[in-house]
Amino acid sequence: MKSKALLYTTLVGATFASAAVPALAQNFPSRPIRMIVGFPPGGATDLVARILQPKLSEAFGQTMIIDNRPGANGVISLDILARSDADGHSVGVAHIGNLIISPAIQKVPYDPYKSFEPIGMMVTLQNIIIVHPSSAAKTLKDLIALAKAKPGSINYATSGIGSPGHLATALLESMTGTEMSHVPYKGGGPALTDLIAGHVPMFTAVISTAVPQVQSGKARALAVTGSRRAEALPDVPTVAEAGVPGYEVTVWFGLVAPAGTPREIVQKLNAE
Helix, strand or coil: CHHHHHHHHHHHHHHHHHHHHHHHHHCCCCCCEEEEECCCCCCHHHHHHHHHHHHHHHHHCCCEEEEECCCHHHHHHHHHHHCCCCCCCEEEEEEHHHHHHHHHHCCCCCCCCCCEEEEEEEEEEEEEEEECCCCCCCCHHHHHHHHHHCCCCCEEEECCCCCHHHHHHHHHHHHHCCCCEEEECCCHHHHHHHHHHCCCCEEEEEHHHHHHHHHCCCCEEEEECCCCCECCECCCCECCCCCCCCCCCEEEEEEEEECCCCHHHHHHHHHC
16 A cells, blocks of 8 residues: 555656646746856857847847856856756857867866757857968968977967867967967957957957957958858958968857756757
């Protein structure tokens, strides 16, 4: 008799638990949604998030709050996200740097395979190699020649160690037999500010953050890292066109939630 009662209680509990998930999804979101961004304002990751912010706010009828948590190439932000409640009210921007590259080259406080629920791809972009207008490098070939003449003398900025820009430049060095000096920043915004101010001569940036500065003459573009020229800068060659055949680098951005977020909520976020 006791075993039957226990079985009945277990079945009823399981029924209510399974029914609670659709109800939770139906009432989602019940408060503002926090989008955690691993870089300061002004960089590509922040820009991608802010483009999406008003669309999601309108779609869900709740404010989408951008929470900038810069540091360690976005690792800090994903650590915060992994420890957040798995109810859909906390999401984060992941990219090839903090979800793939950093876990491959250093110990991180989360498991890139188990700590998150993928929501969807946001955008795929390419990098762009830019220099200060006063630079002697007018073309990518000029930059390569200068780097070969004085190994280690050219400082280049990126948004952090293990960032897409860092790996893109390291690949360029490897394919051209050059050596340059890496200056990692906490994000693309601060790096771009220093390039414009002349504090660092070169920056391998995500293209979306650099286009306005190139168009205004505050920075000079040498090449884009993708397989095609950018529509916004049609006169800027690809790295392959500029003399490094076979070179191609892109960077993707995606939206993720903490592991355990109900599938129905993930699907609801993905649909928007």
